[in-house]
Amino acid sequence: MNENDDRLAGDLALAVVRFARHLRGRRKDSTVSLTQLSALNALASDGPLTPGQLAARERVQPPSMTRVIASLADLGLVSREPHPTDGRQVIVSLSDEGEHVINGEAEAREAWLRGRLDELSSADRDTLGGAVGIINRIIAGQG
Amino acid sequence: MNENDDRLAGDLALAVVRFARHLRGRRKDSTVSLTQLSALNALASDGPLTPGQLAARERVQPPSMTRVIASLADLGLVSREPHPTDGRQVIVSLSDEGEHVINGEAEAREAWLRGRLDELSSADRDTLGGAVGIINRIIAGQG
């Protein structure tokens, strides 16, 4: 690690937290929060999941996911149904409207961020795209 | 914008929020939260500031910054002193101990993240470093 790498952890942590603050704050007009969207996204990628699987996938504790699922169910974006063979478990599925939020509202969502990204050079967008992949690998690598 | 760029806003937003969740969760043993550290960092970069200036710099509302400053003052990491000429304003300064947190504890902080970064290739670290610069420019560009 060179000198820049030495500061990378601190710089990256601050940049990510500040950026997350902006992203949460700038999308108040959206139908779902980023936390909710992240869970919807997991269901869209992996199909129906139990709350426990969703919590593991999103790296939050089960009670946290219970609340996210409840809020999404209130909005009609997911449905909860009993597991066919195990009475303890629940199957959470994306509803038609939830699918619509994932698929159909990409244009409207993240309007602020899309505006900022449009102003960047193509090379900078490639760098951010690369960083997204690296971040997702870092997160996925954590058991 | 090509097809990948089309999805970049959504992918980036999810990656940042998930990553921020990890970063906040993984540093519970640290003396200060990332929010507190971010404010300390601003004072270290810019010198003493008023609460209003800090709030603007960190892009939070003044009452939010009041709470952050109060928590940092409780920890002895900043001091609050009256403005010399304007009785309404307050000057917030880094204390010696606050400076120590900024300068001296880099090694101990972000241990989890540093471990993950060590496992990356040098090229990946460069990509993340580039992304940090781009993110900071995006944030700084917002009035």
Add this chain to the structure above:
DNA sequence: TATTGTTATACTCTATAACTATA
């Protein structure tokens, strides 16, 4: 009257601990 900062209050997101139902 306008500005700066604080207090009061509330909401979101997350956690741990305790509980219920089922296996």
Add this chain to the structure above:
DNA sequence: TATAGTTATAGAGTATAACAATA
């Protein structure tokens, strides 16, 4: 007894609205 999920409770971080002090 062990597992899956929920409820109860708490704490951090953020916001808006109302207030006090000063300019």
